[in-house]
Amino acid sequence: MKTPIEDDQLPRRSVLCVDVKSFFASVEAVRRRLHPLHAYIIVIANRERSGSVVLAASPRVKKEFGIKTGSRNFEIPKDPRLMIVEPSMSLYLQVNGMIMAIFRRFVADEDLHIYSIDEAFLDVTASHRLFGDKCTIAQKIQRAIWQELRLVVTIGIGDNPLLAKLALDNEGKDAPDGIACWTYDDVPTKVWNIHPITDMWGISGGYARSLSNIGIESVRDLAHADKWKLKKKFGILGMQMYYHAWGIDYSVLSEKVGVREKTYSKGQILLRDYYHEHEIIIVIKEMTEDVASRLRRHGVAASGIALGISYTRDIEDRGFHHQVLLPRSTNSTAELSAHFVRLFRKHWMEQPVRQIHVVCSKLQPAGHEQIDLFTPPELDERRHIIDETIDEIRDRFGKDAIFRAYSLMKGGTYLQRAGHVGGHKGNSF
Template sequence: MVMSIDYTQMPRRDVLCIDVKSFFASVEAVRRKIHPLGAYIVVVSNRNRPGSVVLASSPKVKKEFGIKTGSRAFEIPNDRRLMIVEPSMSLYLKVNKMIIDILKRFVSDEDLYIYSIDEAFLDVTASRRLFGDKFEIAKKIQHTIFKELKLVVTIGIGDNPLLAKLALDNEAKNAPNGLAYWSYERVQETIWRIPELTDMWGISSGYKKRLNNMGIYKVYDLAHADRFKLKSRLGVLGSQLYYHAWGVDYSVISERVGPREKSYSKGQILMRDYYVEQEIIVVIQEMVDEVAMRLRAHNSAASGIALGISYSKDIEERGFKHQMLLQRSTNSTKELAVSFIQLFKRYWRGQPVRQIHVVCTKLGSDEYEQINLFSAAECDEKNHAIDAVMDTIRLRYGKDSIFRAHSLLRGGTFLRRANHVGGHKG
């Protein structure tokens, strides 16, 4: 039985989902005074490693060579037209800030949601009297960003954020004018005709397999599935996916609720497999050092931690993720490192490690940091003083201006990565 949905009861807003076409590659093209749509640029995390990941490629490279985000460096053909460059993350962040400043000319802060470094949602419902209807606003944004930054943007327009995002991903990115509008009234001819389940926002390859096992292969099948069976098999997400297949999304950008719990984290993919315990511990200590510095910069202390370890692709085991509560809240590099190392030793059994992720959770103000009954107050003060001095020096002279001696040991990565931004060269 096909469910009937009364779309008159749904929030109907003018929502734009904006994407900068091949952002990293486009910025590199503009930097070289080349039109982004005419460039042959591939941004690779490290040109010296054949297995390096492609972070972005120009539209022409995608179309003519099939090289896209996620491809590997060894897949790039030897063609003299291709320009292979390493990322400039600091520049990308600077340009991202310029784009956000342009978007803020069209909407208030509460009607703007930054989804990623190259995507943003705008609710322009309240901007119509100033700039015209949603189509006029979309065109003005395209024109302004190209005029000032020489970047090409595509825009999905929808009656809610879901429809805007689906319009962007499934039509606007390939439309001649870079625009597409999906409304409640067009769900059957738009959403239900999306060819792949993974082209739906929120459906990963893992959930695709689970849906396939239930006999669901297309978005049309999802919209006509038994929603109660979906919920029993997939939980709340099953219900959400069902309603998404009907274009239902009650969220309003200005009323969005932020994350329930803030945390600070750092992840790192290692350049090789690590087999030696002490080498792995060195990397964990370096990563904790950086996260602890961020905690102190925000006057925060953590009372919980989580450690994620991923193993080499050459073994069947995938790794582990475990968390623990601390005896007291802290932002001390030494105290946090001791807890992370304890967690690592408890669960690691000698497998080759390729990726590490450290997270500090359950945050509170460092004004209420508890006294440690099991260590002398003088030791606490000494550790805090060392942290404070190191933070001050790094902020003034750079991250690599002062470092702990263990970074000189075999396995250390801090000095090589000190000037990276987001894990890539600045």
Template sequence: MIQMMDYSNEPCRDILCVDVKSFFASVEAVERKQHPLKAKIAVVSKPDNNGGLVLAASPLVKKLYGIKTGTRVYEIPKNVSIEIVEPRMALYVKRNLEIVELFKQFVADEDLHVYSIDESFLDVTHSHGLFGTTEEIARKIQYLIWKKMKLVVTIGIGDNPLLAKLALDHDAKRNPDSNYIAHWHYESVPETIWNITPMKDFWGIGSRTEKNLQRIGIHSIYDLSQFDVKKLKKRFGVIGEQLFFHSHGIDRTRLSDSFTPRETSFSKNQILNRDYIEKHEVEIVIREMAEENAMRLRKHHLTAG
């Protein structure tokens, strides 16, 4: 017997998850008077160095050459018509702020969550009286961003932030025929969420978690949804319980609720321009990052546990 959830008491709001397609590369295309979906641009950190990293690639570059975020310069095919450009972070931040201001035409500040420089969540539940249905609001946002900035946005629509995010990543981004808009709701969980493959593509499941789930007989999101939640919690803690409810499309997050993390953490990452194979070189890099974190801890009068 298939295990289904009773969604009658779950929050049901009108959430948009809005993403600008290949944001950095699209901004660079517009600056060059090119259509973002027709341009062949790769934004690369340190393009003169073989270890330089692709930060963003135009959709056409991804499609034709398989180049994506994280590709190294030496992996870019030679003698292809790709325009390599250096990143202009100040410009991207400026464009992001312009987009955020546009979002604020449709929702109050507390109903807007900027998730990253190219992705935001909007709760438009209280916006229908002014701007129409959820679909109409999504299309108005798409139109305004295109009219003012010539950027293409994709939008996932869901009953909660999780469903909106999954609709964006697994449907809207891949479906130009629907004008890059997709709806995922509680009633469509069996046809949508349960069909996401591989498991590591699901929000909150990485390669390591996928392997750990496989060890106990879970090989799909459907398997996860049918597993004993008590056993999941015992094995993985609160994360296991959360994954179980996520596999049923349940997310009780509300954008307007303020969130204060219980822990404060500091981290440091660094992109290396070449392979480090000498022990003393590796130690130098680690020591530099550790010392910077230690300095930040002292500045905030914190100790590590």
């Protein structure tokens, strides 16, 4: 196979893409001492509403009843075998933390990338001497998660993150042992045979139609197309699709973040896709409040911010990350929130959001902030008093002792993160 890149220049790593089968439903099965693959469990947002969305369904439910994530309550048949439960979000986050702890036995933090609450990438290249080859490490991780948490995971193994992800989605999830390994040598027989083309990473229905209009119907066609014509039509994404069709991906997990200055940040993987601006803004404000409180606790103010937004895995656009310098340094919750919201509104393309990351940087000691000619001094003082009062109440009585009213609205996650998850009690595993 003649590749666009010389063979000895192809990036070769040992990357695992690990997915927990039907995560929410599996956790609920384990709580009830049931095998996740044998249980008939459906996790639904609200059992009382006929149009409520199914958040997860056990593999057996998917296979025998056709009920899957996104189905509606009214579509669920009346069958005595089916157990319909509402989500226990704090429990799912707790279990996710346990899974991450197992991953960290095998890789350093910089070699771990959390893709979603039920999926992660691990670069085990530096772990071979301690734990064996990539297949052996995959088996050890799979076994550890089963023995300790009774959860079933499937794993894709690849020479890079792309091949690991394609191996997982197109073979590993249905493999008898739940593990599939794809290398560059497998590209002609496996990657080029992915069908339909929308099953290829990064190719949505819209792109598939555009590719079809220029005679590209398959991944094999894409790999043998004129890459310069693809670039002319689709821009940099055209080149990316071309190289992906050859299984080429230069991503290195440990390089996803550069040299860091001192910052205060918070990241959150949302438990569902957020489609509406007002819901996303609520979460951004809640996260900003948390970071602002830490700034005040450490006696610093920020003069730079960065906002990272990751979209749902099902679309080709990954999201965005933008940073700006502020007119003046601040640790005011209201002021920082306004800047983050403005940054979000400027760059959001109305795509469904799954992860949010807020960062405050360019730190300096608090108390040296510039006077803002456009902000009345009395407003600054009022904001300062409100922030200090809220901080003091939470320090004394707990984070859920006082909260903003918007955290009670649909989309809010503050109470969930404080131990009360959307009205559900936090449960232990």
